[in-house]
Amino acid sequence: MKKELFIERVLLFLALSSIGALVTITVFIFWEGIPLIASAGLKNFLLSSHWAPTRGHFGILAMIISSVFVTLGALILGVPLGLACAITLAEFAPERVKILLKPTLELLAGIPSVVYGFLGVVWLVPLIRDYLGGPGLSLLAGSVILGIMILPTVISISIDALSAVPDLYRDGSIALGATNWQTVHRVVLPAASSGIITAIILGMGRAIGETMAVIMVAGNALKIPTSVLDPVRTLTANIALELGYASGRHREALFATGIVLFVIIMILNLTASAITRRR
């Protein structure tokens, strides 16, 4: 019995230390970033697009907008593809195809982001530059790469959601004379909708948080984009690009960028869990 108690205590300690790490990170980010937001002013920080930290300008509006656009672009490209893939795999695909496709998709999740970025730079960027114009490193390139990167997240969670719909629903619908597609479209998809929305939101979180691939293909310019061919800098790219050299107020400004990112991702995750819980 003593051993039992000992193990319980140790497990509790380990669990607490992992939560502790999380809390420490949160406190640290805010501790480092808040002073800058306070001194520069929340309005100047969030609503100005003039970023020249070594000259005392700390506006991140362009990056917020860029992050939002890149993420939206990734969703526009990735969600229909991912959803189609999930429906095929969960509803229509014969067992043999499933056995082949599922591990392939899981493999996609295991490819490091720098590889996606590299592929983007050598293959996608020249393609965009030659056929569409602009410098190639662009909002569009970032969106396409991210669209592919969020596929595994969107697909696997959507498949879980679709598989969770009881077969009774399908049988009932077929029995009423509906075709397979009508069944999927009118019965299964609505029944799985909250799971699918969760999949999209988590994919969104993945897209907003991705750094390496975006730095490599999006061009990192500081302008508010006016076309999909414009180079953009996302919030994550800003932190990773400049942290190596930053000191003093510049460093604080990067942590403050981290706060904004943290808040955005928190909101996304809370929304996702709220939707899941509603069921």
Add this chain to the structure above:
Amino acid sequence: MSKPFTPRLTEPFVFTGSPGRRTLAFLGACLLLWGCLALSSVGCGKKEAHSGVCIAGSTSVQPFAEKLAEFYMHQHPEVRVDVQGGGSSAGIFAAEQGAADLGASSRELAPSEKNLIEIPIAYDGIAIIVNKQNPLNNLTVNQIRQIFQGDIDNWSQFNLKPHPIHLITREEGSGTRNAFEEMVMSKNAEISPIALVQDSNGSVREIVADDPYAIGYISMGLVDSRVKAVSVDGVAPTRENIKNHEYKLVRRFLLVARELRPGPCRDFVNFVLSAKGQSLLESEGLVGVED
């Protein structure tokens, strides 16, 4: 196809009672790991500094410092030379605080940092590079400023095929950017926000090599045959022109230290300034400080 799931009710679930040795060993290992994480300290600690030299700072200097360190450690196996990046400001700060024996800087010291000993180890030219296909051969400093400011934004202004100029710059805080801004841009001329930003000399070169309409600036030691370095005010960026101070865009690479007492640190500095050390730097594309 798939077998229907049949719960095996006949096999009772056996609970082994008290936790086994394996569980205990696993938990012990977890605790041990935790302890190690908590106790270990990061970076070159004070203890290590006695048996070796710790250099931290500019990422522009880093590859050259690593070459020097490698050669030096080969000759003196008993000495350990650690080279870390972090940026010029971080390096100077580390040297001031004593966290590193030597700080590496690719910018000049600010007045408030002048209490440190500064040791110039090499000159590095900043080359303005364009794509191989670009017929442009010469730019004035004024033109370079106007280009990077965004006032000149089309190649047609140089009587070339009309196409928007693609600017490539380095990220804020980078030593190369800092040097470029000091030497080319004036106090109130900022680099245009349209400029693409890349986080290393290498990726700036990569883009310029690929994009016929791009212009960028990189450390002269890193110019290779895939890009073209243009002349500035009619002076080509060559070793000779940097040595005789004809080429304008030149910065110094410095090592800084709080003090240089006899010891491994001073020996290393002497090695860097020796003929061998200088020729190593020259073979990497820099220009030595000694004539």
